[in-house]
Amino acid sequence: EVQLLDSGGGLVQPGGSLKLSCAASGFTTRSFNYYSMAWVRQAPGKGLEWVSTVSSSGGTTYYTDSVKGRFTISRDNSENTLYLQMNSLRAEDTAIYYCVRGMYSYDYWGQGTLVTVSS
């Protein structure tokens, strides 16, 4: 069974940095390096917001405008792991961050990791 295990969230001050990880397992039909991966976030009590996507090879990345220049998505296909490096964090980045599988649709979701940006 496919599992995505998100980690790395926590409390950070405005302007600080955090790196999220997503450990993938159970990819049986096709391996991790076949799939694009992405991050989707959800602010407390709010809806879902796409944040970033990385292609299967890691060579192409996409970002929502509000995080461009501050966040970097990457992956290590040898370790089946997805990352999100978050710099210059703002209060409005406070959310649960979900690791998801897919490019045009998201068939598997992690359990989420909470990022709180506050002084």
Add this chain to the structure above:
Amino acid sequence: DVVMTQSPLSLPVTLGQPASISCRSSQSLVHSDGNTYLNWFQQRPGQSPRRLIYRVSDRDSGVPDKFSGSGSGTDFTLEISRVEAEDVGVYYCMQGTHWPRTFGQGTKVEIK
């Protein structure tokens, strides 16, 4: 950006009765590859979202056939044929055709 507009935002339903959620996009969701990447997700209270429907009407494995998706172009619908207690939660549409990917505001389904 493509704006996804769901209605209603709140949907009280009697157990055993049908429910319908509308999702409209500000642009056509037909991709250059010919597919229409319109998805529906369910988020139960306290849980991660779960995909129900992809490419407008393809149901995910394990999703009961009481859930169905339809539509084309810019106008889409999710229908639940008979609402049960386990269907309570928030339902989101999402387009995967254009960048940035965008979600609807969510429709909260509750039991009347």
